[in-house]
Amino acid sequence: MNSNPVIKSLPLPAKITGLRQLSTDTSLFSVRLDDGEAARQFIFEPGQFIQLSVPAGGEVPISLASTPTDNGTIELCVRRSGHVTSLLHTQEVGARLGIRGPYGNGFPVGEWKKKNVLLLAGGLGIAPLRSLLHHLLRHRVEFGDIALMYGAREPSAILFKEEMVELGNRTDMHLFLTVDFASNESPAGLICNTGLLPTLLKEVNFATENTVAVVCGPPALYRCVIVELQGSGFSCDSIFLSLERRMKCGVGLCCHCAVGDLFCCTDGPVFRYTDIKGIREAL
Amino acid sequence: MNRNKSHLHGCKDSNTGTTGSPVKAPSYRPVIAMAGLTACSGCQLTFLNCETELPELTRRFTIYYFPMGVTARATCGPIDIAFVEGAVSTPDDLELLLKIRSTSRFLVAFGTCALWGGVAAMNNNESRKSMVEAVYGKSAGGMKTFNPQPFVNFVKVDFAITGCPPEKSELLATLAAFLKGIFPVFPRYPVCTECRNRENRCLLIEDNDICLGPLIQAGCNARCPTVGIICEGCRGPVAEANVAAELKLLLEKGFTREEIERRMRRFYPEWDYEQRY
Amino acid sequence: MSSVIEISPLTRVEGHGRIFVYLDGKRVERVQLALTESPRLFEALLLGKSYHEVPEIVCRICSLCSTVHRVVSLQAVEKALGIEVSEQVRLYRELILYGGHIQSHALHLFCLVLPDHFGASGLPELAAKAPWELKMGLRIKAAGNLVQETVGGRLIHPVTLIPGGMGKPVRTEGLLNLRYNLASVLSDACQAYELFRSFSPESDNPPGHGFMAVQGVSVPALFGETLVTGMNRSFPVEEYREALGERVTDHSYAKNSLINGKPVIVGALARLNLGMSLSPKGAEAFRDSRDQIMQKDVYANNLAQAVELIHAVEHALEIVDTLIASGFRRERPLEAMPRKGSGVSAIEAPRGVLIHSYSFDDRGLCCAADIITPTAINQAAMEQDLLALARSMEGTEEQEMTSALERLVRAYDPCISCAVHVTKL
Amino acid sequence: MAKDFLRHSSLPLFLKELAAYGDVHGPVMTDDTVPAFGRIDSPADLRLDNRRALIPPKKYLLPPRETVLTFSPDRGYRHPPVSERKIILFGLHPCDLAGISYLDKVFTATEPDPLYLKRRRNLILVGLSCEPDDYCFCGDMGTGEPSQFDIFLHCTVEGYRLAGGSPQGEQIISGISMLLSECELLPHSRQACLIERKILDAAACNETFPDSPLWDDFAARCLSCGACSLCCPTCYCFDIREYGSLDGETAKRLREWDNCLFTEHGKVAGGFNFRNNRRARFLYRYQHKYLGFGPVRGIVACVGCGRCREVCPVRIDLLDLFREGGHEQQSCN
Ligand SMILES: Cc1cc2nc3c(=O)[nH]c(=O)nc-3n(C[C@H](O)[C@H](O)[C@H](O)COP(=O)(O)OP(=O)(O)OC[C@H]3O[C@@H](n4cnc5c(N)ncnc54)[C@H](O)[C@@H]3O)c2cc1C
Ligand code: SF4
Ligand code: SF4
C-alpha cells in the first residue's frame, strides 16, 4: 500500500483501458493507473476496494473484481445505480478517472488454508467474490473444496456468463447458478436453477465441517442466507460477509459507514458474522 | 416528490457493449428550452441573471425555445432538456406542458411553483371560481382556469430545481452536470443547517419568531435569516420534515394555528401537519 | 375573405401575450392585444393575510418588478398603519429601487431590444454578432442586480424590506463593493446611451397619447404623493381610482386603464417628458438627446431608458456614499399596532407608475387590495398604436408585419406578468 | 517564584505581541449578537466573557463547506492551496481545546487529512480558563484540565497565570517576559458536577440504554435541523459532493459538515437506508458521542461544552439518558 499520506488522499490519475458490457446495467471496466510504476505496485487482496473518482460526478467505493496483474490493470464490475455510476457508464475507453486505495481489510484467506470455501453471491455481490475465486483457484492446492453459488434476478442479469461456462466445466470446483425468475431465454451453455439463493442453498448438500462460507449481495440477501447457513450447521465464526455502506472517504473519517462501533471501510468491508451479529442495523 | 432522479442514459444496446476502440464522442451541445406557465417569470429571469455565464451558456447550449429571450416560436423539439417554470392552472398551461414533455428528453420542474404549486396555489382550499369572480367580477366566472398545481400531477418530471426564485448556483450546476449527461446532487437538509453554519442568530429560539427554517429545503445558504428575516419557506418542504414538532413548537410560542398554517401554505398548500418523518 | 394573423407567444417580452390581427382581405379590421398570462388572482390571495405578509406575497406578481412591488406595497401598508420609517430605511429603499431600474432597463435594452438592432433572433445570436455590446449590457445589468441582492438579501423577491423598517442593513464592506461596481459601470452606462442614440430613430412622430408620472415635490422623483399628466393636471394618488377609468376586456386576463376615456403612456419616456430631475451625467445625456425624446412617440422610449440608466447608476452611487458616510447602524423595525385603515402608494417602477392600495381590518388582516400596474395603464395606448401600425402596413408580408408589431410592443417594454394583476375588489 | 503573571491591563500588549506571529482570532460578538470566533483587530473586539461561541473553533480546521479537490484534465485531482498564514486562536476554553485534541485524534492519526494537517500546523492555541454556566458540565468530563495548547491562561482576580504547553508556546512566553510579573494568586477553583461519573461509567460498560423511553421521545420531537452537531466541537461527519463546471472539463469536489440525524446519512445506492428512522439515528449519535468508533473507539467524545443543549430548538438533551437511566444502569461486569 501507498505509504505517503498526501498522495493517498489524492485520487491518482487513471484511464479506462477496456470495457465490456455484462448486462443491461452492469459493465466490467478495465482501469489502469497512468503512472506505470504505481500501477505495477498496486497490490491488493481480494475483498478490498478502491475509491473510484469519475470527474464531475464524484467518488464511489468499488470492489476490486480481479486479482493483481503484472501490468497493474484492475477490473471493476460496476452497476449503473445512481449519480456517479451513471456517469461512469457514459465513459469510454481512454476516459480519465481517479483512483485511491486499495482500502479495507479483504478476505482473511490466510486463515482458510486447507479449508473448504463456499462462496455465495447475489447479484452484484459477485464482484468481490470473483476476485476471491480467482485467488483461490490460483492457489488451488492450499484449499479444500471450493464452490460458488451465484444467484441473479433473471438469466439476462447473470454477470460473467462466459466465465461461468468455463467455471462450470472445471473439475476442481463446483458451480451452482440460480435465477429468481426464469424466462424463455436460457443462458447459453449454463445449467441454471430457478429460485432464490437460500432455497438453492437448502437443496445443495455441502459439508459444513471445516468449511467457511463467504456471502456478498444486496442487504436483503444476508439475513435469509445466514439463517440457512446456520441451519445447515455453519458456526457464526465461519461465516464471512462483505458489507455495503455509504462511504465518503474510505479511510475512517466521514463516519457514514459505521456499523455499530465498527467502520465498514477500515474494519471491513469483510466481517466475520460473529463480530457483527449483535449489532443493530448491521444487516 | 422532491428530486425524482432518473438516469439520463438509457440502456446501451447490447451490441455496442464491447467498445474496444476509443471512439471520441462528438462534442455535445445540448438543446435547451425555457418556458413558463402560471408564474412570475422569475425562474427564467434567473437564467438571464447569470450575467457572467450567459455568453458561455449560449456557446455550450443550443437555446431552442425561450420566448423571453429568443424570437423563434417553435416548440416541436426535439429538446434535450426543458426548464419549465410555473404552476399549471389553465388548459393552455397544460397544453404547453404536455407539448414540451412530449418533445423533450428531460423535463426539469424549474422553481417552487413547478415543483410544489407555489404562491398561486396557496389558497387552493378555496373555490377557484369565486376567487376569479372576486378579482374580475361576476362576468369572468367562466374564465378557463383551475387550481394551480405542480407538474407531477400531470407529467413525469425528471429533475427539479426548487426555490422562489431558484438559486443561480443550482441552475448553473444543473446545466454543467447536464453537459456530462447527469444531474447534480443537491443537499437534502433544512435551511437551519446552513443558517447555523453562517453563525446567524436563531430567530426561532432567540426571538421566538415564526421561522420555517426547520421544515424547508436548504440550498439558499439561509438567505433570509442571514439578513435577519425569518425563512418564509420559499424552497418547499425538506425530505422527512418534522412538521408536527415544528407546529407544536410554534403553538407553544403563542402563534395561532391559523397564522401558522397560512404562512406554511404560502408556497406549498399540501402540508401534512401530522407528519413526523 | 376574413383571416387572422396570430402572433403567439409574443417573444422577448416579459410574460405571455399574443397579438391577433383581424384581416378582411388585405384590410386590417382590428388588432387585439391579449395578455394571456394565466391569472394568479393575487388580489384574492391577499385577502385575509396579515399586513406583514402582504408585501412578501405581492412581490411575487412579477420577478422583474418584484423590488418595486415590494417597496410600494410596504409604503401602502405603512400608510394604512400610520407608521413612518427612518431615513436610513428610506435610503435603502431608494437604493434598491434604483438597482431595480438599472437591472430592468439593462435587461430590456440589451437582452430584449438589442437583438432587433443587430438582426439577431435573440440572445444566442446576439452573443455571436455583438459580443462586446452584449457583455457591456450584462455588466450594467449585473451591477443593478448586485445592488438588489446586496440590499434585498435575495436577488428576485427581496427579503430585507419589511413593514416599519428592515432586517440587517448592508455592512460597510458590502457598500464599498457596491460603490466599486456601480462606479465601474457608470462609463458603460454612458456608452450604452451612445449606442442607443446611434440607432436611427424608428419614427419621428409626436406622441399620440398623454403622459403620466409620479410627481415628487420634496421627495425624490421615484416616490411621490401626486400623479401628474401631460395636460398639467395633477391629482393625489389616493384619487387614482376616480382618475383612471378601468375596464375588463374579454380577450385579455388584464384590465386596462384610461384617463378621461383616453389612453396615457407611463414609463421612462413619460418621466423625461414630464421633467423628472436627473443626475448630472443623466441630465447631460438628456440635453444631448432632448429633441429625440421630447414630445416623441413610444419608439423614443428605449432612448429614454438609456438616459435613465445613466441617471440610475449615478444616483445609486450617491445614495451608497451617503450610507457609507453614516456608518453601519442596526435599527429595530418599528412595531406596528394592527389597526383598521387604508393606504395608497405610488412609485415609478422601471416601466412607469405603479399603484398599490390596501385596506386592513382591526386585526391587521387585508380586506381589500387593488393594484394598478404600468403595463395595464399602457395597454390601451399600445392597442391603439398597434392598430394604427397594422393599418399603415396593410398589404405587406405577414412576416414583416409580425416583426414590426412585435418591435412596437417591445418599445413599450410591457410586463405582462404584472399587467394581469390589475384588480378591484 | 516563576514570572508567569499577566495583569489584565497588559492584555492588549500581549495581543499585540501575539499579532507578530500571525492573525489573532478570538471570541467576538457578531453584529447579530451571536458569540463567535472571529478576527481580533483591536483589543476592543475581544469578548472574554463569551461563554461559548455558537460555532466551535473546529471551523478553523474543517470549514463548514470547502473545496477539497479540483479536477482538470491535464492536472488531474489537486488539493487547493491552503493559506500558510498562522492563526493565533485566543481564548479557547478547556472544552474547545479538548474538542481540538479529539479532532486531532481523528484527522492526524492513521490517515492524516492533508488539508486539516496544514491548517492545524498553522494554528497557535491560546487557552483560557472559564466559569461554567447552566449548560456546560466540562468540569465533569475530565476536560476541565486543558488538553493540548500552546499557551494557557488561568484566570485570577487580577489577571492571568500563563502556562506554556509546547515549545512554541514557551518561546512566545519567554518573548514577552517584560509583560509578566510574579504572583501568588491562585487560579479559580473548578466546579464539579455529578453527571461525569455516570457518563464515564456508562461508556465504560458500553451502555446503550436500549429500553429507555427517551429514544422515542427524541425521535418524535427532533426537527433534524442539524444544530446539535454543527455546533458540537467534536462532530466531524462530512459529506462529499462533486460538481462539474460549465466548461465541461473541470470539476470541484466539496466537503461539507454532515449530520447523523439527516435522512441521507445512512442511505446507500438504490435508496436502502440503514438508519431508516430518527430513532435509529439517535442511537447512532449516542454511539458516536459516548462510545466512539473507528480511530476514537472507546473515547467519550463529549467535552461538556453544553452547546447541543443550548442550540436545540426543541430542547433535546442526550444527558437525560444518563439522568433517567441512572438507576437501571448495570455495572460493567
Ligand atoms: C465496499 C464497497 C464495495 C462496492 N463495490 C461495488 C462494486 O464492485 N460494484 C458496484 O457497482 N457497486 C459497488 N458498491 C456500491 C457502490 O459504491 C454504489 O453503487 C455507488 O456508490 C452508488 O453511487 P451513485 O453515485 O451511482 O449512486 P447515488 O445513489 O446517486 O449516490 C450518491 C452519492 O452517494 C454516495 N453513495 C450512495 N450509495 C453509496 C454506497 N452504497 N456506498 C458508498 N457511497 C454511496 C456516493 O458517494 C454517491 O456520490 C460497493 C460499495 C461498497 C461500500
Ligand atoms: S433562524 Fe430559522 S433557519 Fe435559522 S436556525 Fe433558527 S429556525 Fe433555523
Ligand atoms: S431562507 Fe427560506 S425563504 Fe429565504 S431564500 Fe431560503 S428557503 Fe427561501
Ligand code: SF4
Ligand atoms: S438540535 Fe435538536 S432538533 Fe436539531 S437535530 Fe439536534 S436534536 Fe434534532
